[in-house]
Amino acid sequence: MTARPALEIAVTSPAGARAARENGADRVELCSALELGGLTPSAALVEAVAAQGLPVQVLVRCRPGDFVHDAQEIALMAAEVRSVIASGAAGVVIGALTADGALDTVAVARLAEAARGAGRPVDVTLHRAVDQSADPVATAALLAPLGLTRVLTSGGAPAAADGLETIAAMVAAAPGVQVMAGGGVRLADIPALLSAGVASVHLSAKTRAPRRPGGTWVPLGAGGASAEQDTHFVTDPEVVAGARRALESAG
Template structure:
């Protein structure tokens, strides 16, 4: 465990990455469709983010080809291998992945494929861990698997409600695997999460807004959201308040 936890912000575009950088985040998790849990960002988005906020180690990309659960077919696993290789070629600094078996255990075979495709890039295992029947027990299976960090709420809907499990993960997790608390994180939760001993805190720091231009009958919802520099700064101050 480190003396001061890091701050990671989930962002969807270059403007969000710039806000995260200006607000003092250690890194971003870049994705699209945050309202459905996040999906793999487009190549163009990744290139724009790297150009505008691409300092070393800052941009990590979510690799998730669809919404829904985390049990993937062989074809889906292969698709995500391709995405990882493309993201690596674009210059991403790390990838975020996760897969489960139908028995709600970590799919180590899929993970091995993705770590191999990452070819030395830092790998984070995402909140698929929270859909396991035993998140704390499954965490130990990541030892020696090429994963350097896990994003978890401690198995709860909101990370503040998984505080006891997060503390156990931070105390007893495998060596070399950082514990990053995420999932419904509010600014007022951050102090307790850091006190539990986690290595990092992850949130989206988003504010909703309504697009003033009509989407028409086929364009979907008018409500969008954007990364808030103010919320990022508040999160950074909350981490360093201890």
């Protein structure tokens, strides 16, 4: 019997995790700075989101930018892995590449080992560094021997719906690893993604938070964002519920 496809929602807050839980998500991926592609959240945030009741997969990424990390950054992320698991994470989302676009197996093994040191079962997911790798299919095939649970991928495309052929090839190349489709996923894409053989679908289900009235808006940082852009993302419960319905219908 085929397992029911899972729905994972990317969140940045306890409120987002609550919206995900109440509208049919199976688990959440937690990060901070979603607008930067996600960074490691604080221990306090992990604890608060874990308290909402869904399994929490925590992104461990010490900085924005590429996924080529030096020894000091890998050591920092190994410490972050241990910290977020101690704070209640059910799993961690990690990754690193070499300068030529191969999976940095030494770094990934070190991060996975830090997760296994928790003394309890912990999921370990390769994040979308796989989509910037030179060969996502070959990269996926390396994951089971490293002890990874799943891989989050768009099939190397800007959006998962454009990477279906590669996603299907990754499923075939890594039978011991759950392939999770993510990256620009729209509700209408879900049936095709399931047909490619994915075990789960990942959405940010995000919308910009309304800017609160009052006070004077002054741009902060180097981006020069407008008042409308200088905000944060929140989880849209209607998108989560729509994704659950789409999974149930297609599955």
